[in-house]
Amino acid sequence: MDDLERQLKDALAREEAPAGFEARVVSAVNQAAESKGTGARRFGDRPHFGERPRWQWIFATAAAVVVIGVGTEWEHHAAMERIKMAHFEMEQRQAGEAAKAQLQLALRITSTKLEEIQQRIGEGSPRY
Amino acid sequence: MRTVIVGLMAILPMAAQLRLPPGIEKLADKASNVVDITMDASMLQLASRFLSDKDPDEVQAKKLVGKLKSIVVKNFEFDHRGEYEQSDLEELRAQWRGPGWSRIVGVRSKKDGENADVFLKSDGNQVTGVAILVAEPKELTIVYVDGTMNPDDVRDLQGHFGIPKIDLGKGAVRKDGAVKEDER
Numbered sequence: 001m002d003d004l005e006r007q008l009k010d011a012l013a014r015e016e017a018p019a020g021f022e023a024r025v026v027s028a029v030n031q032a033a034e035s036k037g038t039g040a041r042r043f044g045d046r047p048h049f050g051e052r053p054r055w056q057w058i059f060a061t062a063a064a065v066v067v068i069g070v071g072t073e074w075e076h077h078a079a080m081e082r083i084k085m086a087h088f089e090m091e092q093r094q095a096g097e098a099a100k101a102q103l104q105l106a107l108r109i110t111s112t113k114l115e116e117i118q119q120r121i122g123e124g125s126p127r128y
Numbered sequence: 129m130r131t132v133i134v135g136l137m138a139i140l141p142m143a144a145q146l147r148l149p150p151g152i153e154k155l156a157d158k159a160s161n162v163v164d165i166t167m168d169a170s171m172l173q174l175a176s177r178f179l180s181d182k183d184p185d186e187v188q189a190k191k192l193v194g195k196l197k198s199i200v201v202k203n204f205e206f207d208h209r210g211e212y213e214q215s216d217l218e219e220l221r222a223q224w225r226g227p228g229w230s231r232i233v234g235v236r237s238k239k240d241g242e243n244a245d246v247f248l249k250s251d252g253n254q255v256t257g258v259a260i261l262v263a264e265p266k267e268l269t270i271v272y273v274d275g276t277m278n279p280d281d282v283r284d285l286q287g288h289f290g291i292p293k294i295d296l297g298k299g300a301v302r303k304d305g306a307v308k309e310d311e312r
Contacts, residue, residue, distance in 0.1 A: 093178075095174065096174050096175065096177060096178040097178055099167070099171050099172075099174045099175035099178070100175045100178040100179060102165050102167060102171075102175065103167065103172065103175040103176075103179075103189070103193065103199070104189075105163065105165060105201075106165045106167065106199050106201040106271075107189060109163065109201050109203055109269065109271070110201065110260065110271050110273075113244070113260055113262045113269050113271065114246075114260070116244070116262065117233060117235055117244045117246065117260075117262070120235045120237065120242070120244060121233070121235065
């Protein structure tokens with residue numbers, strides 16, 4: 001290897017970073033970010049609450065509205081169904097009580113007439 | 129004041145069972161008081177569900193009604209005599225002289241002008257129908273019960289709902305289920 005090649009090899013050989021190099025670089029980056037204003041993000045930090053994209057806020061708001069709306073509608077529907085069921089049961093009971101009253105009246109009339117017939121038989125009315 | 133009590137109607141099922149002469153159908157217009165009850169099997173079942181399991185009267189009624197197909201009760205009260213035709217009554221009686229029917233009681237009173245007939249329909253084993261016709265000068269009552277009735281069930285109704293013991297004399301239903309027409 002000639003002298004030129006040896007010089008190049010020495011120049012491109014890997015060297016360990018001096019102590020404190022990484023810290024100096026991070027500090028320099030953070031200083032640069034701070035100099036740009038409060039909206040800038042520091043190296044290694046997560047996005048701030050206020051830094052989230054607008055579309056995420058819109059989506060979250062819409063989702064909340066939908067959930068609340070669906071929940072309200074469901075409760076309303078369930079309440080209406082309960083009212084309908086109660087009304088139906090009341091109608092069924094009324095119809096049943098009316099049918100019972102009709103039946104009792106029919107039996108009472110039948111029994112009254114049979115009793116009259118029996119009295120006639122007992123009185124000796126002609127039977128044939 | 130004219131009072132009309134109209135029961136629950138079920139026309140179609142009844143058409144084949146009880147044929148009321150046109151003259152009888154029109155009596156409602158002439159009567160001062162009318163009770164018109166027609167209950168088919170579904171209405172009887174509905175009524176039965178609301179009969180008490182604790183009241184002895186209603187327990188017996190439930191037992192009887194459970195096997196019935198229909199009950200028809202028509203009662204007309206008039207202010208005057210002669211509002212209905214005897215020919216209409218004969219047409220009714222003719223229906224209950226057909227196959228399976230037997231008249232077990234017939235009462236005639238010339239003094240009061242009151243006549244009564246009780247008919248039973250039997251298939252040989254059980255009573256399958258009862259018809260009662262009571263014709264008074266100012267009142268007409270028609271009762272028609274269609275369905276299976278065990279004579280024991282009918283007897284068990286005695287004393288309930290004001291139903292007296294039914295002493296049908298020679299017209300009583302024998303234990304073997306056959307029905308004898310009154311021979312007196």
